[in-house]
Amino acid sequence: MSLCNQHIVLAARPNGLPLADCWLLCSAGVPAVNEGEVLVEISNISLDPAMRAWMNDYCYIGGVDIGETMRAFAVGTVRESRHPKFHKGDPVRGLLGVQQYAVVRGDELDLLAVGDEPLSHHLGIYGMTGLTAYFGITAEVEVKPGQQVLVSTAAGAVGSVVAQIAKLRGATVVGVAGGADKVAFCVNELGLDGCIDYKRGDFDQQLAALMPNGVDIYFDNVGVPMLNSVLNHINERSTIIVCGAINQFQQMDAVVGPSQYLRLPERHSTLKGFTYFHYVDRFEQGVAQMKEWVAGGQVKQFEQCEYGLENFHNSFNKLFSGDHRGKLIIKP
Amino acid sequence: MSLCNQHIVLAARPNGLPLADCWLLCSAGVPAVNEGEVLVEISNISLDPAMRAWMNDYCYIGGVDIGETMRAFAVGTVRESRHPKFHKGDPVRGLLGVQQYAVVRGDELDLLAVGDEPLSHHLGIYGMTGLTAYFGITAEVEVKPGQQVLVSTAAGAVGSVVAQIAKLRGATVVGVAGGADKVAFCVNELGLDGCIDYKRGDFDQQLAALMPNGVDIYFDNVGVPMLNSVLNHINERSTIIVCGAINQFQQMDAVVGPSQYLRLPERHSTLKGFTYFHYVDRFEQGVAQMKEWVAGGQVKQFEQCEYGLENFHNSFNKLFSGDHRGKLIIKP
Numbered sequence: 001m002s003l004c005n006q007h008i009v010l011a012a013r014p015n016g017l018p019l020a021d022c023w024l025l026c027s028a029g030v031p032a033v034n035e036g037e038v039l040v041e042i043s044n045i046s047l048d049p050a051m052r053a054w055m056n057d058y059c060y061i062g063g064v065d066i067g068e069t070m071r072a073f074a075v076g077t078v079r080e081s082r083h084p085k086f087h088k089g090d091p092v093r094g095l096l097g098v099q100q101y102a103v104v105r106g107d108e109l110d111l112l113a114v115g116d117e118p119l120s121h122h123l124g125i126y127g128m129t130g131l132t133a134y135f136g137i138t139a140e141v142e143v144k145p146g147q148q149v150l151v152s153t154a155a156g157a158v159g160s161v162v163a164q165i166a167k168l169r170g171a172t173v174v175g176v177a178g179g180a181d182k183v184a185f186c187v188n189e190l191g192l193d194g195c196i197d198y199k200r201g202d203f204d205q206q207l208a209a210l211m212p213n214g215v216d217i218y219f220d221n222v223g224v225p226m227l228n229s230v231l232n233h234i235n236e237r238s239t240i241i242v243c244g245a246i247n248q249f250q251q252m253d254a255v256v257g258p259s260q261y262l263r264l265p266e267r268h269s270t271l272k273g274f275t276y277f278h279y280v281d282r283f284e285q286g287v288a289q290m291k292e293w294v295a296g297g298q299v300k301q302f303e304q305c306e307y308g309l310e311n312f313h314n315s316f317n318k319l320f321s322g323d324h325r326g327k328l329i330i331k332p
Numbered sequence: 333m334s335l336c337n338q339h340i341v342l343a344a345r346p347n348g349l350p351l352a353d354c355w356l357l358c359s360a361g362v363p364a365v366n367e368g369e370v371l372v373e374i375s376n377i378s379l380d381p382a383m384r385a386w387m388n389d390y391c392y393i394g395g396v397d398i399g400e401t402m403r404a405f406a407v408g409t410v411r412e413s414r415h416p417k418f419h420k421g422d423p424v425r426g427l428l429g430v431q432q433y434a435v436v437r438g439d440e441l442d443l444l445a446v447g448d449e450p451l452s453h454h455l456g457i458y459g460m461t462g463l464t465a466y467f468g469i470t471a472e473v474e475v476k477p478g479q480q481v482l483v484s485t486a487a488g489a490v491g492s493v494v495a496q497i498a499k500l501r502g503a504t505v506v507g508v509a510g511g512a513d514k515v516a517f518c519v520n521e522l523g524l525d526g527c528i529d530y531k532r533g534d535f536d537q538q539l540a541a542l543m544p545n546g547v548d549i550y551f552d553n554v555g556v557p558m559l560n561s562v563l564n565h566i567n568e569r570s571t572i573i574v575c576g577a578i579n580q581f582q583q584m585d586a587v588v589g590p591s592q593y594l595r596l597p598e599r600h601s602t603l604k605g606f607t608y609f610h611y612v613d614r615f616e617q618g619v620a621q622m623k624e625w626v627a628g629g630q631v632k633q634f635e636q637c638e639y640g641l642e643n644f645h646n647s648f649n650k651l652f653s654g655d656h657r658g659k660l661i662i663k664p
Contacts, residue, residue: 060598224589242597257556257589264605265574266392271603273596
């Protein structure tokens, strides 16, 4: 008797924030496992802002086709293997999709070395978001003690890790988050030196008050208009790291450029772009460093877990409403 | 009997391209030379796109006030000195203004070591434009043999030097210029591998045809929309050097940001901003290198000379109509 696989299909391309009719919850039999393939039972699916970009027709790693199972990073356990590297019970990770089971080629899977940590941490702190944070704030820029670092989406999966690493490096770190609760989380749980509440509407005044010595490094996950405000506060020889633009993913055909970009030549400053995918060669080193920091209590992992593919639409949109803290996960 | 000094005063702030009524040609007696000051008879005044930015209320080095003599780099000869470093007849350079005579503090003047070259070259190839080019294409980025380099305003004072240095480094260099004559100048006189005629209106198609292997380095003097087109053609790990935005100087309160900037994270690329003023400490080294290249015939200086302050308005606007080649100079 074949297993039944619930999966989320991309039914329509969104215009702005995805509506419920972008998604279709489908059931189908799990396909047979061919030579070289592995059947994975998925335990945790990663919810990431980048997925909004993957829903577009044009996307830097190719858009998801209409009618296709939605692309997502996920972790799970091998249930059947016809690939020599994997055995039943092995913990694995890959672009397994928003579904309960995946049959994938073994060479597309990571075999995980799991210790005491939950498997879901291989989506967060040891996964795309944690490594995006790690390479962004350690390889794209060198944070020096005493520098003024501003981190957008500081209560989110990437921002919360960036901010903690910048603190470890001895910087003064200010976050940006939405609402008093998340501001308190950034200051009390992440130990930041301050946090701007962007929902208050006086971003520029809060930035001036919290960072009177200007901004040396800005980690930007958001884009315009916040990016423009920050450009007006950068110091000489500052660095802006752009790893995404959550404001822009909703309207990739109408992205607004930063009109204040001429502050860069004025102040001898740099805007550097990167993604997680540019550091594939260095993942092992990144995970090793993150494990050391987590073991030493120097970096904390925060995770929010959602349940059930029938709730996928609402769970996914929490990424954009800001209704989550740390890494957002859904268990199918 | 005191000398009469013709000078150009900023009479009104422009909105867009400066109209004739932005300028007033005035005459006044040359002021007395106080202790520590020097009287300079100006022989050549530099005309630079940056001056358009200096006409605005807000400017990164302070705007010129209404009623003030227009700011400009100029060279001339000391006519009277009450500063120990300078003597009558010395060739000097400084922000002397658009006028025939200037009385300035000695510590604001550069004493020039002039060989056989015309004094005006200390405004061009050994001045702001030449050194902007030199530091931009040698210190902000390292050009490697075989790289694909695109240079905007390639027939202009900065671009023509950038393009020649990039050729010296072994790169494939394509310029951007306006009109068939300037395109021919870039290919035949500067020795570039190709040149886009932006006035033809099919910039994107020309870029694709001339640089089928993409762009590794783009030297941007122009801004949007050209910058957006180039962003769509950048390679992985490319660098865009921004030292100005001649399109934007006309409307500094309505600058348009590059909407294609998310190509930077997609392609692990960087946008670096700088100005000439950030390399003050290294001017001597820059001039020494440029003199060596000019002496060896490896870099050529191109200059266009205008005459008479009564023609200042028309001469200045040639910077923006593209009606000049190489360094634009006016003799007062």
